[in-house]
Amino acid sequence: MPDPSLRHQLAARFREVNGxxxxxxxxxxxxxxxxxxxxxxxxxxxxxxxxxRRLMLGRRLPLPGYLRSDGTEMVPADLFALxxxxxxVDRLEAWFTAHWSDPAxxxxxxxxxxxxxxxxxxxxxxxxxxxxxxxxxxxxxxxxALDTGSTRSTERLHTLIDELDALxxxxxxxxxxxxxxxxxxxxxxxxxxxxxxxxRTRS
Numbered sequence: 657m658p659d660p661s662l663r664h665q666l667a668a669r670f671r672e673v674n675g676x677x678x679x680x681x682x683x684x685x686x687x688x689x690x691x692x693x694x695x696x697x698x699x700x701x702x703x704x705x706x707x708x709r710r711l712m713l714g715r716r717l718p719l720p721g722y723l724r725s726d727g728t729e730m731v732p733a734d735l736f737a738l739x740x741x742x743x744x745v746d747r748l749e750a751w752f753t754a755h756w757s758d759p760a761x762x763x764x765x766x767x768x769x770x771x772x773x774x775x776x777x778x779x780x781x782x783x784x785x786x787x788x789x790x791x792x793x794x795x796x797x798x799x800x801a802l803d804t805g806s807t808r809s810t811e812r813l814h815t816l817i818d819e820l821d822a823l824x825x826x827x828x829x830x831x832x833x834x835x836x837x838x839x840x841x842x843x844x845x846x847x848x849x850x851x852x853x854x855x856r857t858r859s
Contacts, residue, residue: 658695662709663729669713670723673771677833679725686828687722690775691730694720701736716745718780719772722830731772734779755782775831776824776840784823788840791820795844799852807855814854821845 679687698705709729711717717739720729742751752769753762765785774780777788798813820840827839838847 659706662706666709674834683828683830684724687730691721692733694729694731715770718770721772721775792840792844810855817848
């Protein structure tokens with residue numbers, strides 16, 4: 657049986673990071689499509705769930721992405737993939753931060769990864785994080801520099817938007833509460849497509 661005190665500590669840490677916002681039925685439905693319960697994932701991989709909770713509390717694995725309204729800890733299905741790629745949890749931090757040439761940036765991204773808030777990606781890897789950052793910056797720059805009426809410029813912008821769209825899930829209302837406003841999908845995908853409609857080719 658899971659240790660109730662560890663679950664309580666993990667829930668408290670989660671709310672410390674994300675704030676105490678209610679999860680609606682719609683949020684729960686969304687999360688069920690994006691994540692899996694920690695207990696189920698640990699059972700699938702033959703891991704002790706309380707040991708994993710201790711690693712999360714010890715800042716060696718990321719916090720859950722969500723707490724469902726019933727308190728279930730929801731995590732990505734590939735939660736253990738990066739640690740496996742690194743050769744184990746003990747090597748994960750060094751392996752992860754080495755993907756950034758600037759140590760300060762690597763350290764900052766490691767902290768962001770541990771927060772569990774990279775729910776903005778279907779798969780959380782250093783390469784995907786870097787690509788998302790590049791795309792959001794490129795979309796903003798392209799929109800600001802876009803030549804009005806230029807079909808070629810609009811298509812270049814939409815190529816970037818489409819790639820970001822493929823990297824990111826839909827998000828849910830809870831995400832906008834904990835992040836304090838629009839998500840990157842809202843600003844760089846939905847809003848940009850509305851602002852710069854894709855040109856229609858003539859038949």
